[in-house]
Amino acid sequence: MASLILVVDDDDDFRLTCIEALMTAGYRANGAANGIEALALLRSGGELPGMIVLDLMMPEMDGYDFRDAQLHDARLAPIPVLVMTAGGQPATDRLVGATFLSKLAPLPKLFAVVERLLTRATPASRLPL
Amino acid sequence: MVAIDGAAAKELVASIADDLPVGIWAARAPSGELIYANRTFTEIMGMSARDDVAAGQYAAPYGIYDRKGALYPEDQMPFMRALRDRRTVTVDDIVIHRPDGAQVNIRAQARPIFDAEQQLTHIVIAFIDISREVAAERVRDNFLSIASHELRTPIATLQLKVQSMLFRCRNEADAIAERMTEWLSVCEHQVRRLAALSDQLLDVSRIQAGRFELDLEELDLVALLRTSIALFSEQSRDEGTELRLEGPLSLHGRFDAHRVEHIVTNLLSNAVKYGRGRPVVMTVSTIGERVHIEVRDQGIGVAPEDHARIFQPFERAVSPRSYGGLGLGLWIAHQSASKIGGSIRVESEPAGGAKFIVELPWLR
Numbered sequence: 001m002a003s004l005i006l007v008v009d010d011d012d013d014f015r016l017t018c019i020e021a022l023m024t025a026g027y028r029a030n031g032a033a034n035g036i037e038a039l040a041l042l043r044s045g046g047e048l049p050g051m052i053v054l055d056l057m058m059p060e061m062d063g064y065d066f067r068d069a070q071l072h073d074a075r076l077a078p079i080p081v082l083v084m085t086a087g088g089q090p091a092t093d094r095l096v097g098a099t100f101l102s103k104l105a106p107l108p109k110l111f112a113v114v115e116r117l118l119t120r121a122t123p124a125s126r127l128p129l
Numbered sequence: 130m131v132a133i134d135g136a137a138a139k140e141l142v143a144s145i146a147d148d149l150p151v152g153i154w155a156a157r158a159p160s161g162e163l164i165y166a167n168r169t170f171t172e173i174m175g176m177s178a179r180d181d182v183a184a185g186q187y188a189a190p191y192g193i194y195d196r197k198g199a200l201y202p203e204d205q206m207p208f209m210r211a212l213r214d215r216r217t218v219t220v221d222d223i224v225i226h227r228p229d230g231a232q233v234n235i236r237a238q239a240r241p242i243f244d245a246e247q248q249l250t251h252i253v254i255a256f257i258d259i260s261r262e263v264a265a266e267r268v269r270d271n272f273l274s275i276a277s278h279e280l281r282t283p284i285a286t287l288q289l290k291v292q293s294m295l296f297r298c299r300n301e302a303d304a305i306a307e308r309m310t311e312w313l314s315v316c317e318h319q320v321r322r323l324a325a326l327s328d329q330l331l332d333v334s335r336i337q338a339g340r341f342e343l344d345l346e347e348l349d350l351v352a353l354l355r356t357s358i359a360l361f362s363e364q365s366r367d368e369g370t371e372l373r374l375e376g377p378l379s380l381h382g383r384f385d386a387h388r389v390e391h392i393v394t395n396l397l398s399n400a401v402k403y404g405r406g407r408p409v410v411m412t413v414s415t416i417g418e419r420v421h422i423e424v425r426d427q428g429i430g431v432a433p434e435d436h437a438r439i440f441q442p443f444e445r446a447v448s449p450r451s452y453g454g455l456g457l458g459l460w461i462a463h464q465s466a467s468k469i470g471g472s473i474r475v476e477s478e479p480a481g482g483a484k485f486i487v488e489l490p491w492l493r
Contacts, residue, residue, distance in 0.1 A: 014286040021293040086281040092344075103285035104324040107292040109360060 003050035003118050005029045008038040008066065009084075010058040014103070018053060025111050035061025039069055042076055051080045051117045054098070056090055064094045071096065080117040152256030154178055158212055158241065158249050161185070173235070173256050175227030184208060192226035196234075207239035211252050215241055221259060234263040270337045277330035284327055288320045325398075332391075332461045333442075344387060345492065350380040350420065351413055357390050358411065361397045370401045376413035380420065383492040388465045389422075392473070395462040396424040396485050403483070404428035420491045427482040436475050462487075 005022050009015040010033050019029040030049075032038035035058060042048065052070075056063035063083060070076045081098040083090060090100060101113055133141065146153060152170035156163050161184025171177050174191060182190045185203050193201040201223060203209060210218040221236040236259045242251040295317055298310040351374070358372050393411070400409040404426035412423040431439060438444045440463040445456045459473075466473040470490045477483035 011282060011286065014282070014289065017286055017289045017293065021289055021296070024293050024296050086278055086285055102328075104281060104288060104328065106321075106360065107289065107296065 002026055002028050004047055005051055005053060005114065005118075006038065006041070006049040007031045007053045008033075008035065008058070008063070009053070009055035010034055011055070014055075021107060021110070022114070025114075027114070034058040035063065035066030035069065038066060042070075043073075048076070049079060051082060051114065053082050053084055053114075056083060056085050064091070067095050067098060080120060082113060082117055150257075152258075153253065154256065155251060155253045156184075156208070158208075158252045159184060161187075161208065164251070170256060173233060173258050174225055175229050175231065175233075184212070192228070194224045194226055196222050196224055198224075207237045207254055208252055211239035211241045212249065215249060217241070232260075233258055234260045266337075270334060273330055273334035273337065277327050277334055280327045281324075281331070284320065284323050288317075288324055291316045291320055326455060329455055329457045329461060333457060336461070336464050344385050345383045346386060347381070347383055348386055350382060350384055350389070351377060352379065353384070353386055353389060354393060354411060354413060354422070357393045358397070361394055370404055370406055371408040372397065372401075373408060373410045374413070375410060380413060380415065381493070382420070384489065385469050388469050389489070392462045392465050392487055393422065393424070395458045395465075396487070399458055399485070400424050400426035400428070400483070407482075415491055418491050420489045422487040422489070423484055424487075425482065425484045430479045430481045431475055431477040431483050432479045436477070439475065440473070 005027050007015050007018045007022070007029055008031070009018065012033070015031045015033070019031050022029040030041070032041050037060075038052070039061075054063045054066065061069075067081060070079070070081070081095075083095055083098045083100050084103050084105075085100075086103045092098075092100070099113060099117060101110065105113075147168040149167060149169055152173040153165070153167040154163075154170050155165040161182070163178055163180040166178030176191070179190055185206075187193055187206055187208065188200045188203060193206070195201050205220075207218050207220055210220075217238060217240045219236065219238045221234075223235040223237055225233045225235055227233060236257045237254055238257075239252055239254045241249050242253060244250050291313055295310065295313045298306045298313060355374055358374055362372055397409065397411075405428045407427035409424065409426045412421075412425070414421045414423075440459050442460040443456045444460075463473050466487055466489070472488045473485060475483055475485050
């Protein structure tokens with residue numbers, strides 16, 4: 001089965017478009033509107049995603065706090081994270097191990113990075129095909 | 130002109146000096162012993178000139194600070210620098226913390242005065258209140274930063290949407306999908322222009338804010354350039370310009386991938402824009418401890434008198450009516466290059482094409 005990707009972004013249009021774009025490329029994808037929602041989804045006992053696309057500026061729980069919580073959860077920690085922001089220099093020291101991509105990157109580049117992160121994913125975060 | 134006697138002339142000159150919008154302060158050198166200060170000096174500093182402080186002890190008594198809020202280093206004071214360098218020195222990063230609590234941004238120009246034997250005898254300093262200028266710059270930089278971020282969010286969504294639609298339509302074989310592909314290509318092209326413009330605004334706001342951190346990593350420069358070219362071709366396929374990379378098959382070292390990509394993309398975009406559709410060649414080579422990346426086009430070229438100007442913001446060598454854009458690309462590339470310890474220059478003649486040469490430190 002195709003890899004599952006979780007898109008965490010508070011901008012509904014961007015999140016849905018991103019999910020749709022990933023599905024067009026043959027992946028499976030679902031979404032969460034902020035860090036709290038994303039953690040709840042990841043801890044609900046369902047299938048874990050092969051990677052997470054993460055926005056930084058979000059209400060309730062932002063991308064930085066989400067990454068922190070994720071790294072402190074042994075089951076979630078190995079899931080690769082792709083931080084996609086619209087602007088500004090992210091504080092990389094607070095996003096240990098994450099990969100960065102501009103939201104304005106062209107689609108082929110997004111797909112290339114996603115593919116790279118999915119193949120890098122540790123077995124624990126990937127379901128057997 | 131009516132002749133006036135010595136005393137009246139002195140009085141007149143003193144009164145004129147008091148009315149100048151510039152604070153004037155003069156002292157003997159090298160002692161720093163005060164000989165004159167006008168009224169505007171007192172108004173700007175919020176206190177009269179003091180005759181009890183000597184050279185090298187100005188910061189604390191006058192409340193002279195830098196923009197970060199630290200006491201201004203005595204050896205960097207305009208007085209000391211003019212004394213040392215024996216030439217006029219201008220600084221514009223002084224902030225006066227006045228006794229009444231107000232803070233005033235100052236531009237100070239120190240001019241040495243020599244006697245007939247070329248002995249430096251006096252130093253005259255002019256003080257100009259630039260607080261409004263500094264406040265306006267701050268507003269501009271904040272605006273740039275917020276505007277670029279606010280613009281990028283909708284553009285990002287729009288771009289992703291259009292690209293997804295395009296991706297779908299290209300995989301369909303019917304007539305409508307074919308027409309849609311054409312229309313969407315136009316939309317995509319325009320969205321990319323918007324994206325590139327907002328990218329430049331963001332770069333400018335970063336450069337202005339001094340937030341330009343170096344991020345070195347071990348990588349193959351040639352592979353990075355190959356990817357940049359591929360990505361760029363993907364984005365500019367409508368222009369139909371052939372892009373070629375020449376040089377070694379790989380070149381390992383420590384580079385700032387993002388910055389290099391940034392510089393190269395700016396140069397490629399220029400080469401395609403002004404290259405009259407002829408092939409653009411990128412060449413990589415090493416000379417000692419430096420890496421050279423050349424981008425050569427066969428386009429309209431750059432006249433020698435424009436070689437320095439084109440690296441300045443909002444400048445371009447051609448009429449903005451025939452070639453669009455903000456005129457910021459080369460300035461950003463130049464800033465990026467110098468931030469990572471490199472440089473960038475152009476070799477070109479009008480109509481002879483242009484060769485941009487980027488030099489970067491080769492760290493291993």
